[in-house]
Amino acid sequence: MDRNQAAQRAGELSEFLRHHNYLYYTKNTPEISDAEYDRLLAELKDLEDKYPELAASDSPTHTVGAPLKSSFAPVVHFxxxxxxxxxxxxxxxxxxxxxxxxxxxxxxxxxxxxxxxxxxxxxxxxxxxxxxxxxxxxxxxxxxxxxxxxxxxxxxxxxxxxxxxxxxxxxxxxxxxxxxxxxxxxxxxxxxxxxxxxxxxxxxxxxxxxxxxxxxxxxxxxxxxxxxxxxxxxxxxxxxxxxxxxxxxxxxxxxxxxxxxxxxxxxxxxxxxxxxxxxxxxxxxxxxxxxxxxxxxxxxxxxxxxxxxxxxxxxxxxxxxxxxxxxxxxxxxxxxFPPRQEVTEVRSIVIQVGRTGKLTPVALLRPVDVSGVTVSRATLHNFGEVARLDVREGDLVRVERAGDVIPKVVSVEKEADPRSLALNPPSVCPVCGEQVVVEGAYHRCPNSLGCPAQVMASIRHFAGRAALDIEGLGPKRVTQLMDRGLLNGLDSLYSLVQKRDELARLPGWGELSADNLLKALNKTKGATFDRFLFGLGIPGVGQATARELALKYPGLEDLISSSKEKLAQVDGVGQVVAEQIKEFFSHPQTLEAARKLAGQVAPAALVQESGHDLPLEGQTLVFTGTLTAMSRSEAKEKALALGGKPVNSVSKKTSLVVIGENPGSKAEKAQELGVKIVTEQEFLEMTKEK
Structure with a gap:
């Protein structure tokens, strides 16, 4: 693959691995096996070795565990x-x-x-x-x-x-x-x-x-x-x-x-x-x-x-x-150890639509005990894997609990007689009917804000701390509200304001909980455009990219009407992400939902002022090593807010390298190139408010 394809794949892998780090370390609900995680991590590392500029400082290949997202107080390790x-x-x-x-x-x-x-x-x-x-x-x-x-x-x-x-x-x-x-x-x-x-x-x-x-x-x-x-x-x-x-x-x-x-x-x-x-x-x-x-x-x-x-x-x-x-x-x-295995029958194969719209075929099995755990479903990963295995309804298959967690089909042991028709990739999403797009080995529904299967994850993302930060709208409550029909899309969030009494009567709520949620929703009005843009969940648009786009485009309509060529010129975007942005807004349901949300939130234009109040204005920064006073993402946000531009690799154009514990090769390269190096504490001193 060329560099653009490698950049897109590296971005997909990083997002996927961070999500599964969160599920494993924070939620205790792993969805993929250790072996699958290790394979994808190795693929990301190979891409970063071939294209070092893709190796973000907070890449899953450089970090451990997952960011803290819980009610427990943080403790810095020895x-x-x-x-x-x-x-x-x-x-x-x-x-x-x-x-x-x-x-x-x-x-x-x-x-x-x-x-x-x-x-x-x-x-x-x-x-x-x-x-x-x-x-x-x-x-x-x-x-x-x-x-x-x-x-x-x-x-x-x-x-x-x-x-x-x-x-x-x-x-x-x-x-x-x-x-x-x-x-x-x-x-x-x-x-x-x-x-x-x-x-x-x-x-x-x-x-x-x-x-x-x-x-x-x-x-x-x-x-x-x-x-x-x-x-x-x-x-x-x-x-x-x-x-x-x-x-x-x-x-x-x-x-x-x-x-x-x-x-x-x-x-x-x-x-x-x-x-x-x-x-x-x-x-x-x-x-x-x-x-x-x-x-x-x-x-x-x-x-x-x-x-x-x-x-x-x-x-x-x-x-x-x-x-x-x-x-x-x-x-x-x-x-x-190699995964444990057993043989059972495939009763049917269904297609699940995941958080990012990825279509995943799943085998529903005759329940079988695999080392003390009853297995009744197993992932088939993608349609290429279905074709490679040639697995069909009624076949006897060998199933393993890879990493003793997630079951998957390893091979067909005995074909059904007569055999059912092979499962072919659908041309439209089985949930919303949108035309499916093919991305490498995967098939995806691009109708991000219009596909019900993706709506729940979209709401959770939009309510997250880095986006609109809607306190009191965690995953369990989102599920509850959708099950009760109080939410049916991302653009239905603000309709909850008219449903205060219904909210108060929900199990586990009460008047105080209902009032607190409505206050949290009201606080999002006038949020800066970069947070709103990040909250939409556009593929390839992270926090830093959302900020660069918000500095270039003051509002949603400006962004929607921009050409792909102009989008690609924005720092951190490029051709691949520009295509993803245009594709995101090309779907009528997604576009309608985004416009309705923008009308409800009325996001404020992001203006980066110049002058002495921005000590990092015009400077490019690289963070390396383990930071102790803040997370890597917090450090980047701080740099962005003060006019700086965080980048992932050191070059002659780098203005400043901030080092934490065990800084590694980036610090050595900065020394060779004569780039200024400061400690984390020195960085905090030079950026603190006067």
Missing amino acids: RPMLSLESAAEARIMDDFFRRLAESRLENTDLLVQPKMDGLSVELVYRHGIFTTGSTRGDGRQGEDITPNLRTIADIPSQLKPIELGEYGEETSPQTGLFSQNTVRRVPDLVVVRGEVYITLASFDQLNQGLIAQNETPFANPRNAAAGSLRQMDPRVTFTRPLSFFPFELVNASELGVASDHKALELLADLGFRLENDHLQKGKGREFVDRRHAWYQEQRDNLPFEIDGMVVKVDSLSHRDLLGERSRNPRWAAAWK
């Missing part, structure tokens, strides 16, 4: 929580041992542990007392779930005093492990990371109890653990059978500990329960292959769910030599 590089193929270990060989560490000690299928958390102890516990979040900061974590018996509320032991050659009273050389003390600061999980036996008991109470059971142990930890009422968490598996003493080096296995021994002495049978140390590829084969053989006999094993360099000094990438440590990797 140091960033990175994600492990993972794959089910043996190449993951080929790459790992190649890195060791390049650093002359072929004979270094390795630790192998099971990859628990739960929720990663960080625990902070000060002077032996458990003070703060948080989720992974976006890797830089997580959600404060301390009260919920206190309910888990495996997490000690107070650490045991210990004697100065042989935790490493560097251990001494001067390292900070002890304030004084006394007989028994606890460290002043201990930061622990581990996995909260539910054993398989406890998971079965939990689901049986939920079913008995006519409540929806959990789909798998990981969802059960994550959902239990995110309860707003800790008393609910207390009733859930949660366990804790510690896998890292984060500040081990600061405590003078020389190796990971000694750090874990220290945690055991402090009062944590370790699975000693699952902490194996050895050297070389043969040791790792042997342990992987053992875990795969014993997987179904273990008391907890695992989806692979983790291999780590034991020596902390050797880890320092290997270093880290922006997203993954180079001193560890997760070698996963």
Whole structure:
């Protein structure tokens, strides 16, 4: 593909992966398998390697987790929580041992542990007392779930005093492990990371109890653990059978500990329960292959769910030599297991229309148990995959739970006799009847604001914080309002103003909730045109692009009437996005809805004033490394608001490079080119209001 095609595909992949990061890390409702996620992430990385200018600083290839969007308070981690590089193929270990060989560490000690299928958390102890516990979040900061974590018996509320032991050659009273050389003390600061999980036996008991109470059971142990930890009422968490598996003493080096296995021994002495049978140390590829084969053989006999094993360099000094990438440590990797499979019958194939209009064929199956989970539907991804498999109604197919989460059809094992007709891609959307467009391997309904299947996601996006920020209109309420017929399209949002009494009578609402929503809707009147434009959900138009368009076009009609050639000249647009904008407004229902919304909101023209109040006017900026005081998107918004232009790659034309922790190659390139480099704190100082 050429650069324009690569840019479009990279944008699609980034948006798709960010959405699924949010579903996995924040909502605990994954919709694609780990294997599918890893495949798409690898595709994005290949595109960014070929076209480095496409590698956005907040690309999913450089970030971990998902932005915080919850009711829990944020907590900044002791140091960033990175994600492990993972794959089910043996190449993951080929790459790992190649890195060791390049650093002359072929004979270094390795630790192998099971990859628990739960929720990663960080625990902070000060002077032996458990003070703060948080989720992974976006890797830089997580959600404060301390009260919920206190309910888990495996997490000690107070650490045991210990004697100065042989935790490493560097251990001494001067390292900070002890304030004084006394007989028994606890460290002043201990930061622990581990996995909260539910054993398989406890998971079965939990689901049986939920079913008995006519409540929806959990789909798998990981969802059960994550959902239990995110309860707003800790008393609910207390009733859930949660366990804790510690896998890292984060500040081990600061405590003078020389190796990971000694750090874990220290945690055991402090009062944590370790699975000693699952902490194996050895050297070389043969040791790792042997342990992987053992875990795969014993997987179904273990008391907890695992989806692979983790291999780590034991020596902390050797880890320092290997270093880290922006997203993954180079001193560890997760070698996963092949997905589990079963054979069942395809009862029918239906077509679903997703959030972005993508048409996805889905096989409805005769229910089959795949490793303890009843599977009754499986994705077929796209119509090319349907043709490749040649799967039809009545066929017996092999189904796998890839990553132990999302079922998919792997192959046809036995064809039906007689066979039904093959499923061909529809020429029109099965929901709204709009002409379908073909984009690479996918078919899409372009009727964004007129297709009922896409309306719900459109409303959620429009009400989001980065768009119109309609407080009190979360996903559950949008679903409820649509089910009750109070919303039937994005342009019906403001009709809720005439339905105040109906809203107040809805289950879980009341007069206060109804009044608060109407106030929130009223507050959106006169929002700036860039926020309104972003809220429309035009493909390819993110926050920065919406701002550039709003600076060029004062209102919706100006944008609609602009030619594709003029749109392409706007910074951040180009030919591909210009075509997407024109195509978006070419559909009568979408155009009508957008115009009706504009009349209701009356968005204000965005005017960028010049002068001394805009300290970044005319400057191009690159952000690199992990920012601690703000997210990458917040930093870009700040730069835009102050007249700057955030870009993704460093060149001679770059005015300023802002570096956070572990800045990487962009900082090095800036040094080579003589581009000014400032720290995050210096950036905040130079941009703060006078």
